[in-house]
Amino acid sequence: MPSLDPALAERLGELSDLRHAGQVLAWDQQVMMPAEGAPARGEALATIRRMFHDLLVDPALGTLLAAAADAEPLIVRAVRRDHEIERRVPGELTAEMSRAGSDGYSTWLQARDANDYRVFEPALARNIELARRYADCFPECEHPYDALLDRYEPGTTAAQVSDLFVRLREGLVPLISQIAMQPARQALAGEFPVSAQREIGLEIVQTMGFDAGAWRLDDAVHPFAASPSPGDVRVTSRFDDHSLAGLFALLHEVGHGLYEHGVDGALARTTLDTGVSLGVHESQSRLWENLVGRSPAFWTYWLPRLRDRFPLSLRDVDLDAFIRAINVVRPTLIRVEADEVTYSLHVILRFELELALVEGSLDVAELPAAWAAKMKQFLGIEVPDDLHGVLQDIHWSEGIIGYFPTYAIGNVLAAQLWQAARADIPSLDDELARGEVGSLRVWLREKIHRHGRLLTPPELIEQAVGGRLDPVPMLDHLRAKYGALYEL
Amino acid sequence: MPSLDPALAERLGELSDLRHAGQVLAWDQQVMMPAEGAPARGEALATIRRMFHDLLVDPALGTLLAAAADAEPLIVRAVRRDHEIERRVPGELTAEMSRAGSDGYSTWLQARDANDYRVFEPALARNIELARRYADCFPECEHPYDALLDRYEPGTTAAQVSDLFVRLREGLVPLISQIAMQPARQALAGEFPVSAQREIGLEIVQTMGFDAGAWRLDDAVHPFAASPSPGDVRVTSRFDDHSLAGLFALLHEVGHGLYEHGVDGALARTTLDTGVSLGVHESQSRLWENLVGRSPAFWTYWLPRLRDRFPLSLRDVDLDAFIRAINVVRPTLIRVEADEVTYSLHVILRFELELALVEGSLDVAELPAAWAAKMKQFLGIEVPDDLHGVLQDIHWSEGIIGYFPTYAIGNVLAAQLWQAARADIPSLDDELARGEVGSLRVWLREKIHRHGRLLTPPELIEQAVGGRLDPVPMLDHLRAKYGALYEL
Numbered sequence: 001m002p003s004l005d006p007a008l009a010e011r012l013g014e015l016s017d018l019r020h021a022g023q024v025l026a027w028d029q030q031v032m033m034p035a036e037g038a039p040a041r042g043e044a045l046a047t048i049r050r051m052f053h054d055l056l057v058d059p060a061l062g063t064l065l066a067a068a069a070d071a072e073p074l075i076v077r078a079v080r081r082d083h084e085i086e087r088r089v090p091g092e093l094t095a096e097m098s099r100a101g102s103d104g105y106s107t108w109l110q111a112r113d114a115n116d117y118r119v120f121e122p123a124l125a126r127n128i129e130l131a132r133r134y135a136d137c138f139p140e141c142e143h144p145y146d147a148l149l150d151r152y153e154p155g156t157t158a159a160q161v162s163d164l165f166v167r168l169r170e171g172l173v174p175l176i177s178q179i180a181m182q183p184a185r186q187a188l189a190g191e192f193p194v195s196a197q198r199e200i201g202l203e204i205v206q207t208m209g210f211d212a213g214a215w216r217l218d219d220a221v222h223p224f225a226a227s228p229s230p231g232d233v234r235v236t237s238r239f240d241d242h243s244l245a246g247l248f249a250l251l252h253e254v255g256h257g258l259y260e261h262g263v264d265g266a267l268a269r270t271t272l273d274t275g276v277s278l279g280v281h282e283s284q285s286r287l288w289e290n291l292v293g294r295s296p297a298f299w300t301y302w303l304p305r306l307r308d309r310f311p312l313s314l315r316d317v318d319l320d321a322f323i324r325a326i327n328v329v330r331p332t333l334i335r336v337e338a339d340e341v342t343y344s345l346h347v348i349l350r351f352e353l354e355l356a357l358v359e360g361s362l363d364v365a366e367l368p369a370a371w372a373a374k375m376k377q378f379l380g381i382e383v384p385d386d387l388h389g390v391l392q393d394i395h396w397s398e399g400i401i402g403y404f405p406t407y408a409i410g411n412v413l414a415a416q417l418w419q420a421a422r423a424d425i426p427s428l429d430d431e432l433a434r435g436e437v438g439s440l441r442v443w444l445r446e447k448i449h450r451h452g453r454l455l456t457p458p459e460l461i462e463q464a465v466g467g468r469l470d471p472v473p474m475l476d477h478l479r480a481k482y483g484a485l486y487e488l
Numbered sequence: 489m490p491s492l493d494p495a496l497a498e499r500l501g502e503l504s505d506l507r508h509a510g511q512v513l514a515w516d517q518q519v520m521m522p523a524e525g526a527p528a529r530g531e532a533l534a535t536i537r538r539m540f541h542d543l544l545v546d547p548a549l550g551t552l553l554a555a556a557a558d559a560e561p562l563i564v565r566a567v568r569r570d571h572e573i574e575r576r577v578p579g580e581l582t583a584e585m586s587r588a589g590s591d592g593y594s595t596w597l598q599a600r601d602a603n604d605y606r607v608f609e610p611a612l613a614r615n616i617e618l619a620r621r622y623a624d625c626f627p628e629c630e631h632p633y634d635a636l637l638d639r640y641e642p643g644t645t646a647a648q649v650s651d652l653f654v655r656l657r658e659g660l661v662p663l664i665s666q667i668a669m670q671p672a673r674q675a676l677a678g679e680f681p682v683s684a685q686r687e688i689g690l691e692i693v694q695t696m697g698f699d700a701g702a703w704r705l706d707d708a709v710h711p712f713a714a715s716p717s718p719g720d721v722r723v724t725s726r727f728d729d730h731s732l733a734g735l736f737a738l739l740h741e742v743g744h745g746l747y748e749h750g751v752d753g754a755l756a757r758t759t760l761d762t763g764v765s766l767g768v769h770e771s772q773s774r775l776w777e778n779l780v781g782r783s784p785a786f787w788t789y790w791l792p793r794l795r796d797r798f799p800l801s802l803r804d805v806d807l808d809a810f811i812r813a814i815n816v817v818r819p820t821l822i823r824v825e826a827d828e829v830t831y832s833l834h835v836i837l838r839f840e841l842e843l844a845l846v847e848g849s850l851d852v853a854e855l856p857a858a859w860a861a862k863m864k865q866f867l868g869i870e871v872p873d874d875l876h877g878v879l880q881d882i883h884w885s886e887g888i889i890g891y892f893p894t895y896a897i898g899n900v901l902a903a904q905l906w907q908a909a910r911a912d913i914p915s916l917d918d919e920l921a922r923g924e925v926g927s928l929r930v931w932l933r934e935k936i937h938r939h940g941r942l943l944t945p946p947e948l949i950e951q952a953v954g955g956r957l958d959p960v961p962m963l964d965h966l967r968a969k970y971g972a973l974y975e976l
Contacts, residue, residue, distance in 0.1 A: 017535035020528060021509045028512055032520070035701035037720025040508060043757065044716070047505035051539070213523035228532070232525025269531060 004072055004270070008064040011055065012079065013269040018052040020228045027226040027234045031218045046098075053094070056086045074454045075270055081154070082271070088137045097130045101399040108397030117368050117386040120397070125364045127399040128357050135358070145358050148402030152278045153409060155456045156469070158355060161405045164412065164469055165348045171475035172345055173378055175482065179329045179341065180380065182486045187243075188325045190313025194239040194246075200309050201237065201250045204302065208254055208288070209441040210261055217250070225253040227260035230273055244326070248289050255288035256281055258441065262449025272453040278403065280448065280457055282410020283417060290340045290411075291418040291477070292432065292440070296323050301435035327485055331379035333388040340411075341478055345378040347408040350393070354401050415474035416465040417447070492560055492758070496552040499543065500567065501757040506540040508716045515714040515722045519706045541582070544574045562942045563758055569642070570759070576625045585618045589887040596885030605856050605874040608885070613852045615887040616845050623846070633846050636890030640766045641897060643944045644957075646843060649893045652900065652957055653836045659963035660833055661866055663970065667817045667829065668868065670974045675731075676813045678801025682727040682734075688797050689725065689738045692790065696742055696776070697929040698749055705738070713741040713773075715748035718761055732814070736777050743776035744769055746929065750937025760941040766891065768936065768945055770898020771905055778828045778899075779906040779965070780920065780928070784811050789923035815973055819867035821876040828899075829966055833866040835896035838881070842889050903962035904953045905935070 004012070022045060029041050055061065065080045104123040111120035135144030145158035202217065210233065220236035223246075227233045235253045239246030259275050267273040275281040292298050296319060299306075303322055307314040317325065329339050335346035353370055356362035362370055371390045372383040383389040395403055422428050425439045432440075447464040461468060482488070492500070510533060517529050543549065549571055557564045592611040599608035623632030633646035690705065698721065708724035711734075715721045723741045727734030747763050755761040763769040780786050784807060787794075791810055795802040805813065817827050823834035841858055844850035850858055859878045860871040871877040883891055910916050913927045920928075935952040949956060970976070 013531065014535050014539075016528075017532040020532040021513060021536060024516055024532075025509060025512055028516065032704065034704055034720050036699060037702070037717055040504075040717030040719060040756065043501065044505040044508040044512075047502050048509060051502075211524055214525070216520065216522055229525055229528030231528060232522050268528065 004075065005064065005068045008061075008068050009269070011058075011061055011064060012075075012271050015052060015055055015271045016269040016273070018048055018055070019271065019274075022048045022052070023226045023228040023234075027228075030220050030222075030224065031234070031236060053086060056083055062087075075267075075272060078272055078453050079270075085150075089134060090137070093130070093133055093137070097127075097134065097399050100126050100130055101397075104397040104399060105394070108391065108394065112387060112391050115385050115387045115391070117390050120391060121364050121367075124367070124396055127396060127401065128364065130399060131358060131401045143359075145355050145402060148358065149405060150402075152403050152406050153457060154277055155458045156279070156409070160469070161351065161409070162355070164471055165351060165405070165408065168344055168408065168412065168471040168475070169348050169378065171471065172341065172478070175475075175479060176329065176331060176342060176345070176378075177380065178488050179482060179486050180331065182488070184330070185324055185328045185486075187328050188313070188317070188322075190310065191241055192244055192310050192313060193241055196309040197239045197244065197246055200302075200306060201239075201247055203305070204247075205235075205250065205254050207435060208437055209258055210254075214261060215257060223249040223253050225256035225260070227257065227274065229268070230261050230263045230265070233257040233261045248293055248326075251293040252285040252289035255285035258288075258444070259284040259449050262441075262445040263452040264450040264454075267452045267454065274452060276451070276453045276455070276460060277457040278406035279409030279413060280460060282407055283413035284410075284444065284448065286410050286414040287417055287444075291414055292437070294323070294326050294340065295429075295432065296320075297429040297432035299323060299326075300433040324485055327481070329482060329486070331381050333375070333381060333383060334392055341482060342379060344408040344411050344474075347404050349374045349378060350404040351408075354396070354404065358401065409469060412469055412471055412474050413461065413465075415477045416461075416467075416470060417444070418477065419473040420447075420465045492563065493552065493556045496549075496556050497757070499546075499549055499552060500563075500759050503540060503543055503759045504757040504761070506536055506543070507759065507762075510536045510540070511714045511716040511722075515716075518708050518710070518712065519722070519724060541574060544571055550575075563755075563760060566760055566941050567758075573638075577622060578625075581618070581621055581625070585615075585622065585887055588614050588618055589885075592885040592887060593882070596879065596882065600875060600879050603873050603875045603879070605878050608879060609852050609855075612855070612884055615884060615889065616852065618887060619846060619889045631847075633843050633890060636846065637893060638890075640891050640894050641945060642765055643946045644765075644767070644897070648957070649839065649897070650843070652959055653839060653893070653896065656832055656896065656900065656959040656963070657836050657866065659959065660829065660966070663963075663966060664817070664819060664830060664833070664866075665868060666976050667970060667974050668819065670976070672818070673812055673816045673974075675816050676801070676805070676810075678798065679729055680732055680798050680801060681729055684797040685727045685732070685734055688790075688794060689727075689735055691793070692735075693723075693738065693742050695923060696925055697746060698742075702749060703745060711737040711741050713744035713748070715745065715762065717756070718749050718751045718753070721745040721749045736781055736814075739781040740773040740777035743773035746776075746932070747772040747937050750929075750933040751940040752938040752942075755940045755942065762940060764939070764941045764943070764948060765945040766894035767897030767901060768948060770895055771901035772898075772932065772936065774898050774902040775905055775932075779902055780925065782811070782814055782828065783917075783920065785917040785920035787811060788921040812973055815969070817970060817974070819869050821863070821869060821871060822880055829970060830867060832896040832899050832962075835892050837862045837866055838892040839896075842884070842892065846889065897957060900957055900959055900962050901949065901953075903965045904949075904955075904958060905932070906965070907961040908935075908953045 025041060025045050025048065029045070033041060061083055065076050065083060069076045100123070104127050107123035108120050111117060131148055132144055135141065135147040138147035141147045143158045149156060149158060149161065205217070211231070214231045215233040215235060218234065218236050219238060221238060223237045225233065225235050235250070235257045237246050237250040237253060259281060263273045299319060299322055303319055307317075314322070327340065329341045331342055332338055335343070338346050349371070352374065353362065353367065356370070357364065357367070368386060368390050375381055375383050375389070395401070421440055421443050424443060428440060431437065448460065451460055455463070458468060513529060513533050513536065517533070521529060553564050553568045553571060588611070592615050595611040596608055599605060619636055620632055623629065623635040626635035629635045631646045637644060637646060637649065693705070699719070702719045703721040703723060706722065706724050707726060709726060711725045713721065713723050723738070723745045725734050725738040725741060747769060751761045787807060787810060791807055802810070815828065817829045819830055820826055823831070826834050837859070840862065841850065841855065844858070845852065845855070856874060856878050863869055863871050863877070883889070909928055909931050912931060913919075916928060919925065936948065939948055943951070946956060
C-alpha cells in the first residue's frame with residue numbers, strides 16, 4: 001500500500017478513532033454498562049457521531065481528497081463517496097430523522113404494549129416521509145429507494161434487488177409448500193446447560209481463526225458483533241438452557257467478527273478497515289451459521305464432542321437425527337425465529353412493503369392487511385395480531401428503511417461464496433469432518449475479508465464469485481439439502 | 489442551579505462527552521480489551537484527548553465564558569481556569585512532553601530490567617527539563633513546582649505542602665521508630681479464596697451507598713476506579729488467595745467511586761461533575777480503606793461474616809487479633825506495600841526529591857544517593873538496589889511530576905474529615921458496628937461529593953472541616969490508634 005498524504009492520513013485517522021470510540025461505547029452500552037449510565041451514554045454517543053459527521057463533511061477533507069486522488073485512487077474513492085453522500089443531506093434533515101427515529105421507537109414500544117398498529121401508524125408515516133425527503137437529496141437515483149438502500153448496500157439498486165428477490169421468491173415458495181406437505185419434524189429437546197454451551201462454543205471458535213489476543217466473547221440480550229479495530233473484535237451471544245440457538249448465534253456473530261478481524265493491516269486508520277456493506281457482512285455470518293454450522297461434515301467432528309457435554313439430552317441422537325433436528329423447516333410468523341429456508345421470505349415481504357410505502361403505492365393505513373396477504377401468499381400462514389406481524393421488528397420505528405434487503409442478500413451471497421469455496425477447496429468437507437476450517441478461512445480472507453472497504457460490494461462480489469448476486473446457488477443448495485432431508 | 493447559556497452548555501456538554509468517551513476507552517483498555525487492540529486504542533485515546541484539548545482552548549469558548557460569568561459564576565470560574573491553563577502551554581511543548589513521557593516509560597522498563605538507574609537517568613533529566621519548561625509558562629507562580637502541583641491539586645502551593653509535610657514528618661518519624669522498637673507483629677496467614685473474597689466484598693460494597701444500577705466491579709492488574717458519568721461508576725480490584733489486600737483495595741476504590749457517584753446531578757455535562765483534585769479524591773479512598781476499613785467498629789460487624797467465608801483461616805482470630813493483624817506497621821522499601829503509618833513518608837521523600845530536582849538543587853546523577861539517605865533518615869532502612877528504590881514508581885518515567893504529594897494530602901484530609909464526621913455523627917462507631925455506613929456517606933456527600941468541581945479544593949476543605957489542610961488530626965489519630973495497638 002503506497003503511503004497517503006500525511007494531512008489526509010491524519011484526518012482519516014481521526015475519523016477512524018471516532019468510529020473506534022463509537023464501537024467501544026456502543027458495545028459497552030449493551031454488554032457492560034450499569035443501567036443508570038444510559039442517559040449520559042446516549043449524549044456521548046450522539047456527540048461522537050456528530051463529530052464524525054462534522055469531520056467527514058469538512059470541505060478541507062474534500063480538498064485533500066481531490067489532491068490525493070492519483071496517489072491512492074481506491075482509498076480516495078471510498079472516502080470521497082462517504083464525504084459526498086454525507087454532504088448531500090442537510091443537517092436539519094439529519095437531526096429531524098434522528099428525532100423522529102427516537103420518537104418512533106418510543107411510539108413503537110407503546111404500540112407493542114397495546115398490540116395495536118394504529119398507535120404506531122403516525123410515527124411510521126413520519127419516518128416514511130422523512131425517508132422520501134432523504135431520497136430527494138439524491139435526485140440522480142432512478143428510484144427513491146435506491147438512495148435509502150445505498151446507505152447499507154452501496155452500489156446495489158432497488159431494481160436489482162427486486163429482480164433478485166422475485167427469482168428467489170419464485171424458487172422458495174414452492175419449495176416451502178412441498179416441505180409443508182411432509183410430516184413435521186421435531187427440533188432438539190432436552191437440557192443444554194449454558195455453561196457447557198459456552199465452553200464448547202469457545203472450543204469451536206478457537207478453531208475458526210481469531211488470533212487468541214484479538215477477540216472476546218460476552219453475553220448480550222440481542223447478540224451482535226462489534227469491532228473497535230481488527231485486533232479487537234467483540235463477539236456476543238445469548239445462551240439458554242433449553243436450546244442450542246445460542247451456539248448458532250455464536251457461529252453467526254463469529255462470522256461477522258472474522259470479517260472485521262481479517263481486514264488487511266495496511267488499511268488501519270484509513271476508515272476502510274471494516275466491512276464494506278451489510279449484505280457482504282451478512283454473507284459471512286450466514287456462511288458460518290448455516291452453510292458450515294448446519295452441515296453434516298461440521299457435526300461429524302463436533303457432535304461427539306457436543307454429546308460429551310450433554311450426554312443425557314443427546315444420548316440417542318445420531319448424526320442424521322441431529323442434522324434433521326437442527327434443520328427443521330417450519331413457516332413462522334416471526335422473522336428472527338425463522339429457519340434457513342423461510343428466512344429470506346420474511347425479508348422479501350418487508351422489502352416489497354417498504355418499497356411500496358416509499359413509492360407511495362401503499363398507504364401506511366393498509367400496511368397490516370398487505371402484510372397479512374403476503375404472509376399467506378409466501379408462507380401460507382395467518383397473522384393473528386400486530387405483534388406477530390407488522391410490529392415485530394424495531395427497524396421501521398427508528399426510520400431504518402432500506403436495511404432489510406441486506407439480510408437476504410447475505411443469504412444469497414453466502415451460497416455463492418460457499419459454491420465457489422467448495423470448487424476451490426475440494427477437500428473442504430473432509431477438513432470440516434476433521435474439525436478444521438483453516439482452508440475456508442484463508443479463502444474467505446483472501447476473497448472478502450482483507451479488502452475491507454477498498455472495493456465496492458459489486459466489485460468485491462465479482463472478483464470473489466466471478467459474477468453478480470445470483471439466487472441460483474442458494475436455491476440449488478436449499479433444494480438439494482432439504483430435498484434429501486425431507487425426502488421430496 | 490440556574491441554567492447556562494445554551495451555546496456554552498453545548499460546548500461544555502461536548503467536553504463532558506469526550507471525557508466520558510475517554511473514561512470508557514481507558515477502563516476498557518485495562519479491564520476488557522484483547523491485547524491486540526492496544527495500538528489502535530492508543531491512537532483513539534490520543535485523538536479523543538487532543539479533541540478535548542482543541543475544544544478547551546478554542547477562543548470561542550473564552551468568549552462564551554466571558555459573556556456568561558455573571559449568570560453562573562462558579563461554573564464559569566472553573567471552566568475558565570481550565571481554558572486558561574490549557575491555553576498557556578504551547579502545543580509543541582505538550583507534544584514534546586507526551587513523546588518524552590512515552591520514551592521515558594520505555595526507558596524505565598529497560599532500566600528496571602537491568603536494575604540500573606543509570607539507564608533511566610537521561611530520560612528523567614529530559615522529563616525534569618520539560619517540567620521546568622512547563623512551569624515557565626506560568627511565570628506568576630512563586631515556585632516552578634507550584635505550576636506542576638496545580639495540575640493535580642489546584643490552589644495548593646509547594647510552600648504550603650512543604651510546611652504541611654515537615655510537620656507531618658516530624659510527627660511520623662518518631663512514632664515509627666517507637667513502633668519499630670516493639671516486638672514485630674504478624675500479618676494474617678492462611679488461604680482466602682478469591683471467589684469468597686469477591687462475594688463478601690460485594691456484600692460490603694452493597695451497604696456503602698451506590699445505587700444498584702450505577703456501578704460495577706471488575707478485576708484489574710492495578711486497581712483503579714473510573715467514572716464515565718456519576719450513574720456509571722467502574723470499580724476494580726485485584727484479589728489473591730493468600731491475602732486480604734484485595735478487600736482493602738476494593739474499599740479504597742469504592743471510596744473513589746462514591747465520590748464520583750455523589751456529584752450533584754445538576755452538574756451533569758458541565759465538566760464539573762467529577763472530583764475536584766487528586767488529593768480530595770484520595771481523602772475519600774483513604775477514609776474508607778483505613779479510617780473505616782481498618783477500625784474495630786467496622787469489623788465488629790464484618791469479622792463474623794468474614795469468618796463464615798474463611799472458617800479455617802480465621803477460626804482462632806478474634807476481633808483484637810484481627811485488628812492487630814490488619815494494622816501491622818513495618819517500614820518497607822516499596823511505597824505501594826506501605827501501611828497506614830509509613831505510607832506518607834514514602835510520599836514526602838518523593839516530594840522533597842522532586843522539588844529539589846525541579847529547583848535544580850539536586851542533580852539527577854545524585855538521586856539514588858539522596859533517595860537512600862532519606863530512606864535511612866525517615867524509615868531507618870537501607871536501599872539495596874534501584875528496583876527497590878528510585879526505579880519503583882512509574883510516575884517520573886512518564887513525566888508525572890507534582891502528583892506524589894496528593895497521596896499524602898489525601899491521608900491528611902481523610903483524618904480531618906474523619907474527625908469532623910465523628911463530631912457531627914456521635915453514633916458513628918455504633919452504626920459501623922451494626923454494619924451501617926449511611927450517616928457517614930450522607931455526611932461525605934453533603935460536605936464533599938455533591939460539590940463536584942464547583943468549589944476549589946481549599947474552599948471545599950474550608951467548608952468541610954472549618955480550616956485548611958492540617959496534619960494534627962492524622963498524627964493524633966495515628967498516635968492514639970497505634971499507641972494502643974503497640975502499647976507505646
